[in-house]
Amino acid sequence: MFVFKKIVLLISLVVLFFSFSTIVPAQNNNKAEMSITLKIPAIALIDFVVDGSQTITYSYSYSTPNQVEQIITPTTSDNTWLNYSSIVIDDLTNYITVHISSGSLPADVSLNVLIGNDVGAGDGIIGTSIGQIILSTFPQNIITNIGSCYTGRGIYKGHQLTYTWENPDSYNYSLNYENGNAIAVTYTITSTE
C-alpha cells in the first residue's frame, strides 16, 4: 500500500514536470519562404557594324530593333558585319531575311550578297548561313535556325557580308543617290512563331 502511494506520487510529479515544460515552450519559427520571379523575355536584335575604312550609310531604328537597313553602293564590298542577339522560346527559332527595301536596279544589273559563316566570337546556337543569294524586293531567308545566342558586337564578329555587282557600270549610283533612289537592303530577324 505504501509502495503504491509512492508510485502515484512519482507519476504525478513527472506529469506535473512535463506539463510545465509544455506551458513554456521554446518559441521557434526557423524557416522563411519567399518566391522569386525569373523572366527571360524573347529577344531578336540585329545590327550592322561597318569597318571604318569604308563609308557605308545604314540606319538603325530602336523602335524596330529587329530590322536594319543599309544603303549599298558599287564600292560596298566586304566591310559589313552582321551582329545579332537571340533568345528563343522552347521549340522556336529565329531567322534572318533580306530584301531590297528601297531603289531599283536596271534590268541588266544584279546585286549579290554572300553571307559568311559566323566567325565564332559569341556563344550559343548561332544560325546557319545560306551562302550567296541574288537580292530581290522579296524577303529571302539568309540565316536560319538561330537559337539562343549572341554573335558578339563589332567587326570580325558575327557574319561577314560580301556584296558583288553584276554589270555595275549600268547603274549610275551617284545620280540615283542624288535622286533619293539609292539601293537599300533591309535585314530582318523574325521568330518562327
Next chain:
Amino acid sequence: MVTLLQLLILLHLLNNFIMKKLRLIFFMLVGSLLLTTNAWTQVWTAGDNVTLQIQDFCLIETNYAPVSLSLITSIAGEAVASTSNSDLFVKISSIVPGGTNREITARISSGSVPTGTSLTLGSAPCTTTNSGGVLGTPVATPIILSAIDQDLVTGIATCYTGTGYNDGYQMTFTWGPDNPATNYGLIESDTYNIIVVFTITAHDGN
C-alpha cells in the same frame, strides 16, 4: 502469592519503561522546540528561491520585398547581361546555450533555376542600426542556389537584428548566363517562379 510478586515486578518494569518513554518524549519536545526556534531565525535571513529561465529559441522572417529579375540585352550582338536584386532583408532573433552557434542557410524548395543560367545569393553583414549581440559572419563567396541547403551566415549566437524593413542581413540575388560557352544555347525564353527557403538552424550544441 507467586503471582502477586510477579505482578509487582511487572509493575516496576512497566513504570520504568513509561518513565523512559516520558523522558524520551520530553527530550524530543525540547529538541523540536530548539529546531523551531532555529527555523524562526531563518525567516529573517533567507530569500525566496527565484528561478530565472532563458529558453534557447530562434525566429526568422524576411521583409517580403518582391524579387523579380529579367535577363535582357538591348544591343544586337551582346549576350544577355547578369542582373541583381538587393531588396530582400532577413531578420532573426536568437538565443543559444553558451558556446553554441547557429547558421542561416538557403535552398530552393520549389521550381528550379532556368537551364543555362545560375542564380547566386550572398548576404551582407547584419545592419547595425537596430541590432545587437553575436550576429555571425556572412560566407565570403555567394552561394549558387540549389535544392540543397548551403550556409549563408555562420557563427550566429545570441542576437537580434531589429525589425525594420531595412534591418537585418541584406541579401543579393544575382542571375546570369552560366558558362555561356557551352550553355548559352540552352537558355529558353519563359517566366520561371521559384521559392527560396531561408532556415536558421538549431544551435550546434544539439
